[in-house]
Amino acid sequence: MLQLTKRTEYALIALVHMVDRQDQATSVRELCERYPLPRRLVAEILKDLAHEGLVLSHRGSQGGYSLALPPERITLGRIIATIEGVPAITNCDSIAHAKDGGCEVHPVCPIRSPIERVREHIWRLFEATSLRSLVPAPHAARSEVIQRLRESLAASATT
Amino acid sequence: MLQLTKRTEYALIALVHMVDRQDQATSVRELCERYPLPRRLVAEILKDLAHEGLVLSHRGSQGGYSLALPPERITLGRIIATIEGVPAITNCDSIAHAKDGGCEVHPVCPIRSPIERVREHIWRLFEATSLRSLVPAPHAARSEVIQRLRESLAASATT
DNA sequence: GCAAATAGCACTGTTTCAGTGCTATATTGA
DNA sequence: TCAATATAGCACTGAAACAGTGCTATTTGC
Numbered sequence: 383m384l385q386l387t388k389r390t391e392y393a394l395i396a397l398v399h400m401v402d403r404q405d406q407a408t409s410v411r412e413l414c415e416r417y418p419l420p421r422r423l424v425a426e427i428l429k430d431l432a433h434e435g436l437v438l439s440h441r442g443s444q445g446g447y448s449l450a451l452p453p454e455r456i457t458l459g460r461i462i463a464t465i466e467g468v469p470a471i472t473n474c475d476s477i478a479h480a481k482d483g484g485c486e487v488h489p490v491c492p493i494r495s496p497i498e499r500v501r502e503h504i505w506r507l508f509e510a511t512s513l514r515s516l517v518p519a520p521h522a523a524r525s526e527v528i529q530r531l532r533e534s535l536a537a538s539a540t541t
Numbered sequence: 542m543l544q545l546t547k548r549t550e551y552a553l554i555a556l557v558h559m560v561d562r563q564d565q566a567t568s569v570r571e572l573c574e575r576y577p578l579p580r581r582l583v584a585e586i587l588k589d590l591a592h593e594g595l596v597l598s599h600r601g602s603q604g605g606y607s608l609a610l611p612p613e614r615i616t617l618g619r620i621i622a623t624i625e626g627v628p629a630i631t632n633c634d635s636i637a638h639a640k641d642g643g644c645e646v647h648p649v650c651p652i653r654s655p656i657e658r659v660r661e662h663i664w665r666l667f668e669a670t671s672l673r674s675l676v677p678a679p680h681a682a683r684s685e686v687i688q689r690l691r692e693s694l695a696a697s698a699t700t
Numbered sequence: 701g702c703a704a705a706t707a708g709c710a711c712t713g714t715t716t717c718a719g720t721g722c723t724a725t726a727t728t729g730a
Numbered sequence: 731t732c733a734a735t736a737t738a739g740c741a742c743t744g745a746a747a748c749a750g751t752g753c754t755a756t757t758t759g760c
Binding site: 383407409410411425426428429432439440441442443444445446447 | 735
């Protein structure tokens with residue numbers, strides 16, 4: 383289905399929570415006290431985010447996680463790619479799938495290139511959406527998604 | 542995963558094949574001779590498309606399916622909705638999920654409204670993408686996706 | 701009547717996903 | 731030093747979604 387996994391949702395909740403808390407580390411326990419999330423699963427997810435360099439881990443007592451980058455530089459696209467892996471919309475453009483033989487239809491597939499365009503647009507939207515813009519913020523950040531997407535459309539139009 | 546199902550891919554292939562063949566019905570056999578697709582599955586899918594009124598079915602010998610609407614009026618969004626059901630990106634906004642109790646996080650979820658905005662954009666892209674524009678056509682249709690999306694962005698900016 | 705097509709319904713095997721068990725390691729503070 | 735509180739890592743299980751198939755009935759054209 384065309385749907386984000388719960389892992390990604392939990393990652394987003396955790397990351398949003400860490401915005402503007404960069405000074406102090408956020409522990410898994412703290413997250414699960416504030417939101418009703420499965421503790422162990424959130425722990426696994428944060429480990430993955432740490433591996434990708436999106437968050438910093440601090441072990442030991444008083445430890446936890448904190449953003450490794452300013453929230454403006456963490457994109458929704460990178461978060462999704464970290465948790466769900468391959469940025470593929472169809473099975474066609476999945477790397478994993480191409481690896482084990484690829485799509486049977488591939489040589490005669492009439493929708494490859496059109497679907498690829500759609501995929502590009504979605505991915506561009508994800509890349510244009512920063513973690514900052516996902517925070518229900520008071521400021522002008524609200525229009526950031528639209529603004530960035532418009533810019534990227536202008537770019538693709540010239541191409 | 543954030544991926545279209547194979548059912549949707551097959552539906553797209555079938556529908557694209559029918560564009561500019563509105564006069565003569567296309568049978569499942571014909572489709573599976575041209576493309577290496579699982580015959581029975583394609584049959585099931587076309588039945589669903591017929592139920593939704595996207596294609597017309599013609600029973601009996603010399604029967605098959607044909608587009609029920611001009612390809613300009615069939616949107617990618619409607620195709621996806623027909624095959625995959627609910628237009629949800631996250632679990633939060635899934636109707637099915639809301640029905641059986643809903644999301645535990647819902648009341649305190651910090652990402653609901655931001656994610657909803659992203660979902661809106663993707664869905665708008667799907668709605669702005671016509672079956673016609675998915676055909677690897679020679680004409681100016683190539684820029685239709687970009688053009689329509691730009692219009693819808695202009696609309697959402699004023700909002 | 702026969703052949704070729706859709707209609708409908710249920711079923712199976714596979715894969716992906718959500719969530720958990722267990723153990724080791726690091727850090728803080730008393 | 732020891733205990734408490736963190737993360738690190740790895741493997742496993744149960745459930746749900748999905749891809750694909752079996753079978754039978756019905757319709758239509760020749």
